[in-house]
Amino acid sequence: MRVTETLISTLREVPAEADIVSHQLLLRSGMLRKVAAGIYTILPLGHRVLLKIEAIIREEMNRAGGIELLMPIIQPAELWQQSGRWDVYGPELFRLKDRHERSFCLGPTHEELFTELVRQEIRSYRQLPLMLYQIQNKYRDERRPRFGLLRGREFIMKDLYSFDIDENGLDASYRKMYAAYNRIFTRCGLDFRVVEADPGAIGGSDTHEFMVMADTGEAEIVFCSACDYAADVEKAPCLVESQTGPRPRPEGTRRRILSSASRTRPGLKECGVQDRAESPDAVEAVLCPVDEARLQPLQRVRTPGTRTVREVAEYLGIPAEQVLKILMYVTDDVPVAVLVRGDRSLNEIKLKNYLQTNVLEIADEEDVAGRFGLPQGFAGPVGLGGRVRLLADNEIKNLSNMVAGANEPDFHYRNVNYGRDYQVEDFADFRLAQEGDICPKCGQPLQLKRGIEIGQLFKLGTKYSKAMGANVLDENGREIPVVMGCYGIGVTRTLAAAVEQWHDQDGIIWPPSIAPYEAVIIPVGQHDSLQADLADDFCRQLTDSGIDSIYDDRSERTGVKFKDADLIGYPVRIVINKDTVTEGLVEIKWRASGAVERIPKDTAAAYLRHKLARD
Ligand code: ATP
Numbered sequence: 010m011r012v013t014e015t016l017i018s019t020l021r022e023v024p025a026e027a028d029i030v031s032h033q034l035l036l037r038s039g040m041l042r043k044v045a046a047g048i049y050t051i052l053p054l055g056h057r058v059l060l061k062i063e064a065i066i067r068e069e070m071n072r073a074g075g076i077e078l079l080m081p082i083i084q085p086a087e088l089w090q091q092s093g094r095w096d097v098y099g100p101e102l103f104r105l106k107d108r109h110e111r112s113f114c115l116g117p118t119h120e121e122l123f124t125e126l127v128r129q130e131i132r133s134y135r136q137l138p139l140m141l142y143q144i145q146n147k148y149r150d151e152r153r154p155r156f157g158l159l160r161g162r163e164f165i166m167k168d169l170y171s172f173d174i175d176e177n178g179l180d181a182s183y184r185k186m187y188a189a190y191n192r193i194f195t196r197c198g199l200d201f202r203v204v205e206a207d208p209g210a211i212g213g214s215d216t217h218e219f220m221v222m223a224d225t226g227e228a229e230i231v232f233c234s235a236c237d238y239a240a241d242v243e244k245a246p247c248l249v250e251s252q253t254g255p256r257p258r259p260e261g262t263r264r265r266i267l268s269s270a271s272r273t274r275p276g277l278k279e280c281g282v283q284d285r286a287e288s289p290d291a292v293e294a295v296l297c298p299v300d301e302a303r304l305q306p307l308q309r310v311r312t313p314g315t316r317t318v319r320e321v322a323e324y325l326g327i328p329a330e331q332v333l334k335i336l337m338y339v340t341d342d343v344p345v346a347v348l349v350r351g352d353r354s355l356n357e358i359k360l361k362n363y364l365q366t367n368v369l370e371i372a373d374e375e376d377v378a379g380r381f382g383l384p385q386g387f388a389g390p391v392g393l394g395g396r397v398r399l400l401a402d403n404e405i406k407n408l409s410n411m412v413a414g415a416n417e418p419d420f421h422y423r424n425v426n427y428g429r430d431y432q433v434e435d436f437a438d439f440r441l442a443q444e445g446d447i448c449p450k451c452g453q454p455l456q457l458k459r460g461i462e463i464g465q466l467f468k469l470g471t472k473y474s475k476a477m478g479a480n481v482l483d484e485n486g487r488e489i490p491v492v493m494g495c496y497g498i499g500v501t502r503t504l505a506a507a508v509e510q511w512h513d514q515d516g517i518i519w520p521p522s523i524a525p526y527e528a529v530i531i532p533v534g535q536h537d538s539l540q541a542d543l544a545d546d547f548c549r550q551l552t553d554s555g556i557d558s559i560y561d562d563r564s565e566r567t568g569v570k571f572k573d574a575d576l577i578g579y580p581v582r583i584v585i586n587k588d589t590v591t592e593g594l595v596e597i598k599w600r601a602s603g604a605v606e607r608i609p610k611d612t613a614a615a616y617l618r619h620k621l622a623r624d
């Protein structure tokens with residue numbers, strides 16, 4: 010292929026519309042153009058990348074037993090009404106009416122259509138298991154379409170649905186997809202992690218997300234560097250120190266952590282130390298709740314204008330962790346108030362799962378005054394009983410002598426203690442995991458990183474088959490609902506995530522397996538027709554031997570071509586110069602490492618094939 014025969018238009022300036030690097034580079038390298046917010050044209054270079062990612066996905070889906078088909082994008086409302094999602098999906102669903110006033114939507118996902126297909130076509134357990142998939146456009150009217158292809162309103166997804174007769178079958182299908190996803194993202198050259206996730210609105214039990222690690226990612230992940238545990242912060246369970254007892258610490262940090270552990274947990278005291286058999290000079294703190302005798306008398310104090318935890322902590326000269334934070338929510342039932350430690354964040358997903366409510370909205374000032382009858386910023390658990398459902402994070406039980414709102418403007422209480430001063434309906438895990446929390450698997454401190462979700466696996470169970478009546482006859486001739494799983498990959502998001510992960514100041518560094526072309530050939534003697542002919546021939550020779558190559562035949566300066574080559578991110582740049590004419594040597598520069606090699610033109614194809622496959 011010659012550059013002048015295709016459409017490649019690079020931009021020197023960083024487009025103002027692009028806020029993160031992958032978006033900027035995809036626009037600048039001529040792979041993408043915006044049509045409307047979250048809606049893009051993918052230009053020929055970007056399209057080649059897309060096709061390569063799709064080919065890898067297809068190969069691995071087929072290898073795992075997936076069967077490809079193609080469903081419509083427009084879906085009738087009736088199916089969504091049958092599954093119960095028409096009313097709950099919300100404004101993300103693009104809804105439309107035909108000329109007869111019948112309602113449809115543009116598919117944001119396809120559980121309904123696949124379940125309907127199986128309901129129509131599959132009668133007997135003998136026809137299962139079955140794994141059906143498609144690669145096709147999806148539509149979601151996202152509240153904040155941004156970051157180019159990372160969060161679009163129109164995007165390409167691979168979605169596969171598995172159908173089994175029982176949970177064991179589902180487990181087997183799930184394992185196949187889990188393995189296939191690992192192969193896909195490894196073949197795409199991505200550095201990714203698999204994390205435990207929360208099932209969210211789609212329903213179901215087990216679910217894993219595949220994440221590309223990147224600072225610009227919208228998801229937060231806690232992970233353990235001592236074991237393989239990793240989870241979305243929204244999902245990660247938070248253990249309380251006293252639940253785990255003494256735990257092993259990394260070498261060399263024991264003594265320091267021991268003292269800071271007791272200092273930062275106001276409701277716990279060190280009630281002893283414990284030797285560690287394998288390292289005799291190290292000790293572990295054993296923490297336990299402070300005893301009753303240490304509870305100070307309740308004290309009402311004036312705290313004018315201190316509406317936030319930070320303000321009250323600063324005003325009283327205490328750390329934020331000594332304040333009880335209270336958060337109030339409007340639900341589809343009784344209003345709820347939840348206590349978490351002042352320096353923690355509440356995890357709304359955990360709360361929503363606990364309450365099993367469809368509506369969960371943080372109460373605004375009007376709600377707090379109206380529904381709860383409380384002053385915003387000065388609410389607290391003392392004397393709150395009866396007005397709301399009061400819940401508390403597990404950690405609260407062990408805290409003593411805390412500061413909390415006094416339920417009257419400009420006043421707080423000091424020395425608030427659970428049991429003596431207030432009761433709660435229940436304790437549960439309501440807080441958001443954070444860096445330094447205890448790994449639920451091995452007890453080491455967790456780290457926090459950001460990631461981009463490129464794929465997700467869900468065990469749906471019988472949620473859709475029961476709602477829509479997708480039954481089969483089992484061995485005994487009884488009707489049973491099929492057991493389903495669904496497995497998505499954001500194809501366009503994967504493309505952008507690869508750029509977010511692989512770039513430098515000069516441009517993109519494509520992993521060879523998904524690069525638009527693997528090699529670009531640039532003759533340096535611009536007006537040297539001998540070099541031009543050699544470049545043209547060489548490009549054809551490489552292409553014929555299976556190396557995806559492009560010859561930059563534009564009448565631009567060599568420097569411009571080099572800059573474009575770096576920006577577009579071809580893995581290999583091959584220079585044709587006078588040594589090629591006289592000695593048959595070409596100069597190869599690797600985009601990723603910057604390494605330069607001079608090798609004979611005639612052996613170049615074999616050499617590159619070998620290196621590209623391995624790199
Ligand atoms: P997110 O939490 O990022 O909104 P999701 O969990 O709602 O994504 P799924 O329903 O799991 O998304 O869809 C499967 C895959 O489709 C996701 O893993 C992601 O890669 C991709 N995807 C979802 N929404 C978008 C979007 N707006 N733009 C591009 N890709 C998307």
Ligand code: MG
Binds near residue numbers: 462464465
């Ligand atoms: Mg998801």
